[in-house]
Amino acid sequence: MTNSFKIKLGQGGFGAVYKGKLFNGSLVAVKILNASKGIGEDFINEVTSITRTSHVNVVTLLGFCFEGCNKALVYEFMSNGSLDKFIYNKGPETIASLSWDNLYQIAKGIARSLEYLHRGCNIRILHFDIKPHNILLDENLCPKISDFGLAKLCLKKESTIFMSNARGTVGYVAPEVWNRQFGGVSHKSDVYSYGMMLLEMVGVRNNIDVKTNQTSEYFPDWIYNKLETDSDLRSDIVMAIEENEIAKGMTIVGLWCIQTLPNDRPTMSRVIEMLEGSMNILEIPPKPLVSSPTRSLLESSTS
Incomplete structure (x- = not known):
């Protein structure tokens, strides 16, 4: 299917992704999962989560292979790759x-x-790893969420869930995920990750230092400083009035999403309302109290 793994599309935390072709000529993306102990929680999470979904903005799982220690997932092919290469231009x-x-x-x-x-x-499906790398774009730039390896399933009536350890990617992890003193872990944890990603999309800069994998400057502080001084969010380009309104609106929505306490963050339904409404009347939220943890904090919380 992959012509002996000839074309590598990318590398994630759970395995490498290769371009493939079915007998009918359809292109696919094949994720070969890393070898893991036992049956592999990441594999189970991916299959059980995504097979429950059917949405235009969620990547489609076409099939999987589970043969001994070999585990692979076959997805629809997304010709424009992941969002991160566009916003980081890497x-x-x-x-x-x-x-x-x-x-x-x-x-x-x-x-x-x-x-x-x-x-x-x-x-209810909680993703726990929303970031540009896990957003794929098709030929029409339609976005689709992928990589459900860290996902958790829970009943809709459950307001919070129990997790034995922290999960997620540095720079996008909600405060309550690594320190329960900030509140219970819930769907609002995904809202936080979405907010950080939204701010990256507007600022077109990475909120973590790629070399150290740590936050070099608390990313939202940079955004707030821009808003408070009424500076252009993108000083590197000339923006039309309409573009600046879109950028400012997306920024304010992102800042609401990353509020420190989960109860202060909007639901995704409210996020959609804010994005689709008149964004020039949105109020700027208060500054969050804390940033996301560094890698060392996450590792210590899981040990």
């Missing part, structure tokens, strides 16, 4: 920039998919 080739309307439509698409995972399924 990779050997020059990548065309996304327009502000593209970013706005992508933000709304991701919000709708999270609302679906939290409210639209017969069981």
Whole structure:
């Protein structure tokens, strides 16, 4: 199917992804999961979570392989790859920039998919790893959430869930996930991750230092300083009035999503309302009290 893993599309925390082709000519993406002890919780999470979904903004699982220690997942092929290469402009080739309307439509698409995972399924799905790397774009730049290896399933009536250890990616992890003193872990933890990603999309900069994998400066502070001084969020480009309104609106929504206490964050339904409403009347929320943990804190919480 993959021609002996000839074309590698990417590498994630749970395995490598390769380009493949079915006998009917359809292109697919094949994720080969890393070897893990036992049956592999990441594999079970991925299959059990995504097979419960059917949404235009959630990547489609076409099949899987489970043969001894070999585990693979076969997904629809997303020709434009992941969102991170666009907003960080990484990779050997020059990548065309996304327009502000593209970013706005992508933000709304991701919000709708999270609302679906939290409210639209017969069981609530918490993703726990929302970040640009896990947002895939098809040929029309339609965004789709992928990589459910850290997902948790829970009943809709459960307001919070129990987790024995922290999970997620540094820079996107909600405060309550690594320190329960901030509140219970819930769907609002995904809201926080979405908010951090939204701020990255607007600022087009990474909220973590790639070399150290730690937050070099608390990313939202940089955003707040821009808003308080009425500075352009993107000083590197000239923005039209309409584009600046979109950028400012997305920024304010992102800041509401990353409030320190879960109860202070909006639901994804409210996020969609804010994004689709008149964003120039949105109030700027108070500054969050704390940042996401560094890698060392996450590792200590799981040990």
